[in-house]
Each structure stands twice: as C-alpha cells, then as structure tokens.
Amino acid sequence: MDEIKPAFQGEVMLAGWSETHNGGAKVTFWLQDPSDLEAFRSMTVAKGKQAGQRLACVLVEIGEDERPVQDPKLSQQAAQLCYSGMFRTWLATQVFDDCTTEAAATTALKRHLAIESRRELDQRGDAAAAFLSMVREFRRWEETKLFKR
Numbered sequence: 001m002d003e004i005k006p007a008f009q010g011e012v013m014l015a016g017w018s019e020t021h022n023g024g025a026k027v028t029f030w031l032q033d034p035s036d037l038e039a040f041r042s043m044t045v046a047k048g049k050q051a052g053q054r055l056a057c058v059l060v061e062i063g064e065d066e067r068p069v070q071d072p073k074l075s076q077q078a079a080q081l082c083y084s085g086m087f088r089t090w091l092a093t094q095v096f097d098d099c100t101t102e103a104a105a106t107t108a109l110k111r112h113l114a115i116e117s118r119r120e121l122d123q124r125g126d127a128a129a130a131f132l133s134m135v136r137e138f139r140r141w142e143e144t145k146l147f148k149r
Contacts, residue, residue, distance in 0.1 A: 007043075007055055008036070008039040010031070010032060010036050011032050011062075012030060012031055012059075013029060013032075014027070014029060015028040015029055016028050019084070025084075073121075074118075074122055074128055074131055074132075075118040075119050075120075075121045077135075078118045081105075081109075081138075082105040082106045087105065087138060088102075088105045090138050090141050090142070091105055091109065091138075094112065094134075095109075095112045097111070106118070113127055113130050113131055113134070114127075115127050
C-alpha cells in the first residue's frame with residue numbers, strides 16, 4: 001500500500017468559527033508561521049485558482065503543558081452540539097419538536113434522553129450510552145448531508 005503523505009502537518013490555533021444559512025459551518029485557524037501557508041497555496045492552482053480541495057483532518061487539542069487535553073465531559077459535548085444548526089435540524093427530525101434555538105434543542109435532548117440535566121450524562125451510564133448512540137446516528141446523517149454539497 002502506498003504511504004499517505006500529509007498535505008500539512010503542524011500546530012494551528014483556533015481563530016474562530018461561524019455557521020450561516022448560506023455559507024454553512026466554517027472554522028478558521030492561525031498558522032504558527034507564514035511559511036506554513038505554502039502547503040495550501042498550491043491547492044488553489046489545481047482548481048482554477050479557487051480553493052475547494054477536500055482534506056481529512058485529525059485535530060487534537062493541546063494544553064499549556066504541550067500534552068493532549070482529555071475529552072470534554074459528555075455534558076459539555078451535549079452543550080456544544082446544541083449550538084450546531086446541523087444537530088438541531090437532525091434532532092428535530094428525531095424528536096419532532098421545535099429545535100430552532102440552542103435552548104429548545106437542549107430541552108428536546110433532555111426529554112428524548114429522559115434526563116433532568118445534562119450533568120446526568122456524566123453520572124449515569126445508561127444516559128451516557130443513549131447519548132453516544134444518538135451522536136453516532138447524527139454523525140452518520142451529517143456525513144450524508146456534508147458530502148452532497
């Protein structure tokens with residue numbers, strides 16, 4: 001099998017993220033050094049000076065001690081998901097509730113998982129298992145939507 005050569009390998013810092021109805025979800029990173037940009041400059045040439053290449057990414061958050069940060073608690077992951085428009089759209093199809101806002105999605109999520117608080121995801125194994133199953137279903141659905149653009 002051929003060896004996979006990374007298009008870019010290095011440290012980046014999250015600059016910001018956004019999600020709009022016409023632009024979709026976007027994440028912006030700062031590179032450590034301007035020379036790191038060279039890995040991406042040639043990508044615009046391949047498609048008529050327009051970016052759009054698909055890249056597979058694996059990002060690991062590192063702490064001040066230069067070591068990987070452990071996974072956030074499930075309650076934190078649930079809170080982050082409820083901010084996502086894609087997740088809210090999918091959740092509405094699962095629970096048949098209005099999930100247009102983060103607060104509405106949180107309420108629907110708690111009702112669907114039969115929990116009083118997202119903290120229960122960190123404390124109850126059954127709630128955690130149900131949430132993780134839900135996340136896997138959402139990710140499968142999300143993949144079908146993302147790659148049809």
